[in-house]
Amino acid sequence: MRPDSSSSFGERGSGRRPEHPGRRPGRRPGRRRWRLAARYTLLTIGALVVLAPLYLTVVSSLLPPSALAERPPPLFPLDPQWHDYAVAWSQGDLGVYLRNSAIQTAIIVCGQLVTSVLAGYAFAFLRFPFKRALFVVFLATLMIPFEVTLVTNTQTISELGWYNTFAGLTVPFLATGVGTFLLRQAFLQIPRDLQEAATLDGYGRLRFLLRIALPLARPALAALGVFSFLAAWNQYLWPLVVTGSGNGVRTVQIGLKLLQGTEVSRTDVALAGTVIAVLPLLVLLVVFQKQLVRSLTAGAVK
């Protein structure tokens, strides 16, 4: 198995040999192969460990109840039972929860995109007094974990009568400091000349935003969208607080807790629910890996 030319292993190949007169060329290919094997062994063990919990969950969810207790655990569902999925869907109200999660996520993603685009546009393109100070205020939100605001937020939601409503579920998350920062940065990359050319071509602020700025900021929009989706879909603490009493707007994450709690005997059903809940996100991961990585590492690389 020859590594690609761009790898650092490859670059130490025969082309560089004259520069390393001290090395023993005869032994190197063997050593390199050994190292490569070690690397793949490590990677494979890592992959198995990381995947095992999810994989066993999928397998178990497809086993007939009688096979659940088999030891060693079956590694492949020879006779897949889709029955549990139907049960989880209907009796566990999983269909309703999924729909609620979809609505909640859609509202949060759209809301965050809109508020971030608007504020990012203002911070990047408009002049107004206290702009810097306001931007610092936006960034300051990053220093306050949501958990710290729980005491009063629960009271606020209760006073607004927003318990068990989508408003209560989503409104606190309709704005994001990170998102505003991301979009401001993306907008600032757009040369001023482009903006002025568009002005002279007859495009006002709104049309400039729609026809020039947003298309050019697409990578940032995608990163923010994927990140918001992930964060919103996986929320646990706040939905638990807000949807405490009733199925009306309960999300799938809370649904999972109930599946676990109420039907202890039906482990297989709970596992089926787990698979259903995580599936949309695995798709997200495979399709939007690049955007996801970009958004998650936005803070790491200065």
Next chain:
Amino acid sequence: MRRGRESPPARTRSSRAVREAALGYLLVLPALAVFGVFVFYPFAANFRLALYQTPPYPGLPSRYVGLHQVGQVLASSGFLQSLGSTLLFVVMVVPAGLLIGLLLAVAAHRRLRAMAVYRVIFSSTVVTSVAVSALVFGTLMDPVVGLLPWLGLNPSPPILQNTTWALPAIAVMSVWQFLGLSFIVMSAGLSAVPEEVLEAARVDGASERTVFWRVTVPLLSPTIFFGLVVATIYAFQTFGQVDILIGYSSAAFEHVNLLVYDILDTIEVAKTSGQAAVLSLALFCLTLGVTLLQLRLVERRVHYAA
């Protein structure tokens, strides 16, 4: 020197500037309103609430007690227990999560065959929610249908009821869940290390191991610090696993009463918002402390480099 004509254009300029400023505020307003109502106001309210004692029966007015309550809560055995568990939890989760993530990132940071598949696998746990990972691990650790007895690990009482093992069990599943993010952050840091620097070191005759420890790791240090903060905050904010798998019914509850769980418990069960506010501020200070510490460390490193 001023000409008589200047005033009309000056007026239109200022009116244009006023309109631009108005638009600016208008566009910032939606986000600012959300932040005001759901971030800054409730954050600030903690400072006031912390000074008032909530009566044990709803409906009675709360009583001003000043800093008395702050001291009381911070010195209470419940809080100390919770803080201890939380810190222990941080120690169990953070180094392991970062080291394994770094190890996998280094292993996968070569353009070799099938590497894309490994990368997706290692990143995958970033999309699993706390609820999902709690259910998955809850099943694996179940005394009846789980795998532990078969593996010869069957503590008694069952692991999640076990005062010794419940917290480590939660930590293991948290490390697993955090691994995806850790891997992604470390990989990004590795890609940002300029290839020329590594090549220069290799040309100078450094072994791969020397290159890694003497060049890659120092260059990676900002990433590692960033990862440290992210991991520590992640650990501080852990809640779902405890809520789903432990709860009060567990015999081990007192040993796994992480800070956020304690806060919610104080709000919803004890209904003493004053005490909850004190706990919230404690959590805030911990988070802030970690972040500031990271800033200091990164700054110092930059000074060394300069």
Next chain:
Amino acid sequence: MADVAFRGATRRFGGRPAVERLDLEVADGELLVLLGPSGCGKTTALRMVAGLEEPDEGEILIGGRVVNDVEPKDRDVAMVFQSYALYPHLNVEHNIEFPLRRRGVDAQRRRQTVREVAASLGLQELLARKPRELSGGQRQRVALARAIVRQPRAFLMDEPLSNLDAALRLQTRADIVALQTRLGTTTLYVTHDQVEAMTMGHRIAVLDHGVLQQVGPPHALYDRPANLFVAKFLGSPGMNALPATLEGTTAHAARVARVARVDGGHVPLGDDGAAAAGQAASLVVGVRPEHLALSPSGTLEAKVLLVELLGADVHVLCQLGDQTKLVVRQDASAPRPAIGDGVRIVVASGSVHVFTGGSGARLGGPG
């Protein structure tokens, strides 16, 4: 089409004027070049016409109407930016079409117009490409196409050639002149390159530190520069400037002698020059390099510092006395001095310009 005018237009940045009380008219259909060194306020002046910059004082007129309060998009002028400002996410066709979409032109007509304009600039093969897939010259033409497709009342061009290599610049210079002649659209063209200005402009306006120095046809500015700045800025190399004193002790004596004393000798002033110089306290005389020659009978004594061969011409840089340097232009066929040689320089009669020593304003000279 329309004329464009500045009336006492002033624009300050942080209290410092970038353009100061500019009075300038660009006639309908004219190509006027705004020339000056980097940072002298050319772009600021252009942006005031476009409406991207508002004058602090004074007025901007387009087609005889004051447009200070008119929004940029309603001024109906097109600008070619130094950076071209092409929209990176749109292909060439959509870039060119972009201004038309906001002008209520129906899709059919738009396509037709875009194709015509593209064809006239040799872009028809490139319509589907994105800007990043184009060469510098092609991008420049797309920027031009986007400006002309609107048929605006005036073109504003900000150093449109500065990002091209030398050969392409020469070619494009001619293309723009031809285009402007064909369309007859009023054009305000900004450049810091005096060759561009001399070859392209119907008239040139020279700007220095935000202040207009002189306006006129290229030959008028070259032959009768209004001050030392213009004299030195036009021509390559520019006019030689020699601090001078009058021969004789009285103004009357000088007028009679018609000679000014400079480092290394004296120069003949001619009738006008002498008359004008008579009143001045201190003087600078200016002579173009082509009006100087090396000759044993010359009135100036100098030492050769540098000899530059430029193909047909040779530039000889000489030192006069301690302070003064000047350049002599001679034919490549003439005998060339060696560096360090002592030479004598003859000044062609009737070629000496006279400026005041203080402000540098022109007092007199040929023409």
